[in-house]
Amino acid sequence: MASEASFGRFTEGTLSSHDQVARTLGVEILGGLYKPGEKLPVEADMLARFGVSRTVLREAFKTLTAKGLIVSKTRVGTVVLDSAHWNFFDAAVLGWKVSQGFDIAFVRDLADVRRAIEAAAAAAAAKRCSPEDIAELRRCLARMDAATASASDFALADLDFHKTVGRASGNVLMRSLAAVVETALLASFRMSSPVREAEEHAASVAGHRRIIDAIEAGDADEAATAMRDIIGHGLSRIERGATSS
Incomplete structure (x- = not known):
């Protein structure tokens, strides 16, 4: 404080x-x-x-x-x-919250919101994405795959991935919401970074690849499910860390 x-x-x-x-x-x-x-x-x-x-x-x-x-x-x-x-969708308020560190209840609230909004964004992206969107998503995935030693590098690539899905949705409100919660998302990604565990890292990369494949295939239901699953995967790592600390 x-x-x-x-x-x-x-x-x-x-x-x-x-x-x-x-x-x-x-x-x-x-x-x-x-x-x-x-x-x-x-x-x-x-x-x-x-x-x-x-x-x-x-x-x-x-x-x-x-x-x-x-x-x-x-x-x-x-x-x-x-x-x-309190308006937690205000970028400044979220930034102030992040500066104090997250409590697990707030992390779970954030995950609930992300599962609702980002799953819908992934489904919309499956219907509206361009080849350029898919190419950018795969570049983000390659960065995540290569980030085996730096939690920050993985977090930035992960954030760029989710922001790209928001843009690919074609929904201006989804894009705006993603921008507002960017600070909180980045902090959440850093808290749940899998880079120090090889199996977790591989699972996270595979989960994000599943999202891309579903979007590219135009499978909206699978894209939404894959997005919810990867957000849940990150939350489970934070929860395990919270109970073991």
């Missing part, structure tokens, strides 16, 4: 200083330092903490309000909203 010491003080000329204030407070809210229903410190204390102008602080509060984290109430102050209001 960010602290006053690590955050430092901003000057009026700092680029996007209100975004940095918003990020620090957002991380603290998501991390439970300020709990739902609690009031944030008064404006004077916030100004003293961050060393910014009133305008910068209010812009930061507007950002947090737009993301569903806080609300300002007359004669009450600025109050943290219940987590039901």
